[in-house]
Amino acid sequence: xxxxxxxxxxxxxxxxxxxxxxxxxxxxxxxxxxxxxxxxxxxxxxxxxxxxxxxxxxxxxxxxxxxxxxxxxxxxxxxxxxxxxxxxxxxxxxxxxxxxxxxxxxxxxxxxxxxxxxxxxxxxxxxxxxxxxxxxxxxxxxxxxxxxxxxxxxxxxxxxxxxxxxxxxxxxxxxxxxxxxxxxxxxxxxxxxxxxxxxxxxxxxxxxxxxxxxxxxxxxxxxxxxxxxxxxxxxxxxxxxxxxxxxxxxxxxxxxxxxxxxxxxxxxxxxxxxxxxxxxxxxxxxxxxxxxxxxxxxxxxxxxxxxxxxxxxxxxxxxxxxxxxxxxxxxxxxxxxxxxxxxxxxxxxxxxxxxxxxxxxxxxxxxxxxxxxxxxxxxxxxxxxxxxxxxxxxxxxxxxxxxx
Numbered sequence: 001x002x003x004x005x006x007x008x009x010x011x012x013x014x015x016x017x018x019x020x021x022x023x024x025x026x027x028x029x030x031x032x033x034x035x036x037x038x039x040x041x042x043x044x045x046x047x048x049x050x051x052x053x054x055x056x057x058x059x060x061x062x063x064x065x066x067x068x069x070x071x072x073x074x075x076x077x078x079x080x081x082x083x084x085x086x087x088x089x090x091x092x093x094x095x096x097x098x099x100x101x102x103x104x105x106x107x108x109x110x111x112x113x114x115x116x117x118x119x120x121x122x123x124x125x126x127x128x129x130x131x132x133x134x135x136x137x138x139x140x141x142x143x144x145x146x147x148x149x150x151x152x153x154x155x156x157x158x159x160x161x162x163x164x165x166x167x168x169x170x171x172x173x174x175x176x177x178x179x180x181x182x183x184x185x186x187x188x189x190x191x192x193x194x195x196x197x198x199x200x201x202x203x204x205x206x207x208x209x210x211x212x213x214x215x216x217x218x219x220x221x222x223x224x225x226x227x228x229x230x231x232x233x234x235x236x237x238x239x240x241x242x243x244x245x246x247x248x249x250x251x252x253x254x255x256x257x258x259x260x261x262x263x264x265x266x267x268x269x270x271x272x273x274x275x276x277x278x279x280x281x282x283x284x285x286x287x288x289x290x291x292x293x294x295x296x297x298x299x300x301x302x303x304x305x306x307x308x309x310x311x312x313x314x315x316x317x318x319x320x321x322x323x324x325x326x327x328x329x330x331x332x333x334x335x336x337x338x339x340x341x342x343x344x345x346x347x348x349x350x351x352x353x354x355x356x357x358x359x360x361x362x363x364x365x366x367x368x369x370x371x372x373x374x375x376x377x378x379x380x381x382x383x384x385x386x387x388x389x390x391x392x393x394x395x396x397x398x399x400x401x402x403x404x
Contacts, residue, residue, distance in 0.1 A: 003287060006255045009226040010198040014140050015084030015108035017054055019201075019258045020226045024289050026259040027279040028228070030057040030088070032266060036064035038072050044272055045076060049083045051273035052280050052291060055259065057086040057111065060093070066100035073106045084108035086142070090116050090149075094129035104133050109140045109201075114186040115149040123151070124189065131190045134199070142201040143186045146232055147175060147211070151182045172211070179204045179215050180222065187225060200225050201259070205232035209247045220256045229257040236265030245282050252286055290335035292324050296351055296358075297341045303363035309343035312361070312388055316341060319392065331403035339395070340373075349373070357398050359391050374398060 011020040019026045029048045033040040035058045045056050060066055073085055087107040089096065094117065097104045110130060118126040134141045155178040162168050169177075183202050190200055202225045206212040212231050220227065231247040234240040244262040251257050260282070262275040283289040297313035298304070316339060327334045340355035342348035344363025352358025352373040359382070361370045370382040372394055382390050 004253060004255055007220055007224075007227075009224050009258060012140050012198055012201055012226045012258075014055060014086075016082050017084050020198075021255075021258065023258075025252065025257060025283055026054045027052055027276060027283070028055040028057065028086075028259050028261040029053040029272070029276050029279075030261065030263075031059075032272060034065070035059050035072075036062070036068045038068050038075070041068070042072050042075050045072070045083075045085075046079075046081060047271065047273050048276055049081050051276040053083065053273075053276045055084050055086055055109075057088050058107075060087045060089055060096060060103065060107075062092075063096070063100070066096045066103040069100075069103040070106050086111055089113075089130065093117065094126040094133075097130060097133045104139075105137055107139070109142060110134050111142045111144050112186075113144050113146060113149055114182050115145060115151045119153060123153075127186065127189065128193055131193045131195050135194050140199045140201060141190060141195060142203060142228055143183060143190065144203040144205065144228070145179050145183045145186075147179060147206045148232065150175070150178055154178050154182055176211070176215050176218065179206075180219055183219060184223060187223070197225065201228050202226070203228040203230060205230050207231065207233040209243055212247050213250050216251050216256060217254070220251075220254075226258040227256060228259045228261070230261045230263055232263055234263050234265075236267050237270075240264040241278050244278060248282055249286060252282070252288060292335055293320055293337035293339055295320070295339045295341060296355060298343045298347060298351070300343055303346065304343035305364040306343075306361070308387075309341055309361045312359070312391070313341040315388060316392075316395070327399070331399055334399065334403050337399070337402075353377075356402070357395060359387075361387070 006021040009020045011018055011022055017026060031041055031044045033044050035041050041058065048056050060069060085107050086109040088111045090113055093112060112127065112130050114127060117123055131141060158174050158178050162174050183204055187200055187202060191197060204215045204219055206215060209231065229248055229251055231244050234244045248260055260279055262278040264275045280291045284291055295313060295317055338355040340352045340358030342351050342360045345366055348360025352360050353376045356375065358373045359370050362368050368383055370387050371378050372380045372382060372391060
């Protein structure tokens with residue numbers, strides 16, 4: 001039974017990746033290396049791809065970056081990495097793409113921000129130049145409107161018209177209207193120029209959750225273009241993860257969104273791939289996609305005097321990370337495996353029965369035994385010093401039996 005009904009969109013092909021309502025929601029990320037630095041950009045792109053990013057975006061902001069793009073992409077392809085690369089253009093994209101034709105040819109999608117392609121007559125002229133190059137090279141285009149770089153001429157015009165109304169709307173509502181108008185008029189112009197609808201993706205990124213949800217919800221009702229979701233400038237660490245997860249989940253639960261990115265402020269010592277891991281966990285939590293077996297583990301309480309269940313849950317997660325490259329090839333469907341590691345008798349047996357395989361460790365004042373449950377039934381009682389090792393053996397045996 002499909003719990004989430006996806007909003008209908010055309011299928012957009014970006015290199016080897018198809019996205020839209022007929023395909024799974026696609027995970028995207030972006031490098032933060034200078035694109036002109038081939039070594040650093042290649043290394044970080046590989047890190048993101050191996051973490052599960054299915055589209056990777058690069059900043060292309062000057063001649064040096066544009067010149068480096070073909071070499072870096074060729075290195076990726078030579079190493080067997082076929083993940084599509086997106087060129088992110090601001091201010092001078094029309095100039096760079098026209099000047100560096102090899103760059104225009106090898107990147108798989110162009111990202112344009114209508115708010116900074118030029119002012120006055122130059123706006124449509126520069127925007128059109130990028131779209132025409134995309135058409136010549138058979139590339140998809142994301143028209144990405146950000147409220148931090150919204151078309152100020154359009155916003156001012158709407159503000160002026162709003163001020164003349166008998167009951168003017170508040171600033172936020174006018175901003176919403178400007179975001180939508182910028183996005184949809186740009187998409188309309190792209191289609192008039194000859195870019196087909198199945199080559200267009202839209203986004204309306206904002207940094208405040210309720211604003212972002214409101215604008216995307218309205219956009220989804222006004223068109224059927226494929227949509228890229230993201231909470232821009234979400235912040236870092238727990239704040240960025242929580243805000244992004246909440247914002248994306250609200251929209252994805254409504255069937256809105258065909259590709260997503262979590263934009264986290266980099267933290268010292270935290271790899272760039274963290275944003276990819278968060279995307280994957282959001283999609284798996286919603287049941288939209290499955291990437292690896294899930295481990296249900298309890299938070300602990302006064303009954304869980306031992307930290308053994310914490311260590312076991314951590315060891316199992318690390319075991320899954322190590323094994324997944326092999327398991328994916330050997331055991332199709334293993335991504336949906338559910339494992340439970342519980343710390344006491346209150347919820348332990350029940351959660352373990354709901355999982356495919358689970359273990360209920362003894363809490364304070366409980367008998368020093370750990371029942372193991374397989375497919376909803378008690379399978380074996382473990383005790384002694386080798387509980388972890390024995391459970392790992394049972395888990396491996398279960399996987400070989402169930403997924404062969």
